[in-house]
Amino acid sequence: MSFPDTQSAGQLHFDEPAPGVARLRISNPAKRGALDHAILDRFVALVPQLDHRCLLITGEDSTFSAGYDIGDLPDEVFADQAERLVAHPFTAAIDAIVAFPYPTLASLNGHCIGGGLELAISCDLRIAAREIKLGMPPAKLGLVYSHTGIRRFIETVGAPRTRELFLTGRRIDTDTALSWGLVNQLAGAAELEAATLALATEIANNAPLAQTGNKRVIDAVLAAGTDLDPALEAELISLRKACFSSEDFREGVRAFAEKRTPRWKNR
Helix, strand or coil: CCCCCCCCCCEEEEEEEECCEEEEEEECHHHCCCECHHHHHHHHHHHHHCCCCEEEEECECCEEECCECCCCCCHHHHHHHHHHHHHHHHHHHHHHHHHCCCCEEEEECCEEECHHHHHHHCCCEEEEECCCEEECCHHHHCCCCCHHHHHHHHHHHHHHHHHHHHHHCCEEEHHHHHHHCCCCEEECCCCHHHHHHHHHHHHHCCCHHHHHHHHHHHHHHHHHCCCCCHHHHHHHHHHHHHHHCCHHHHHHHHHHHHCCCCCCCCC
């Protein structure tokens, strides 16, 4: 499976580094991995086509992403173009990542700032190189951030840490990010790729029905807050009941008892 790259400044490269793992690599070296229209549109186009058991998103060399690419917009069109970048292609790219039915993993190989950090926390899990910094600079840019983005941070690290990120604009180190739950795992820069592929492979080898089902339940409960709509609750209960009669559940239990690797059929 391959996708042709565009000729714009920003690129989003695709490869399959392990069975069942799709890797999308952000490449915009001249702008520290800034997310331009071409990169964001490629997320929207590519992610729905993928049927891999784990989606891995990373950056290039020592850069993950410095956020939105709005630095070079001329004054006369700045407000309109900046709003268009944030309101449409960025939101659509995030939505495509969130909608991916299997687990998603961000490998933060370099500094992860602004919109790059929101993209990372839109993934289910994050592994980071110890040497990098993370931050949200809206306070230092005069930017009022989207309520959907801020809600995503509150769900990830809670309201007090979200306030600290957004109201100070400071960058934090990865030990702090790990203690907050902003990242799940750390690795040295030299070990990051191997550690990431090991985690992505472990995820991809798990039961596909369980992965999509549990991800659906987690997302639904987070979105609903304290009160589940009765129809939604009935859907989630039905999802759980259906797993008991699936071939994969029987195979998982049998393989566990026989101490062997399961052979999943996704049904």
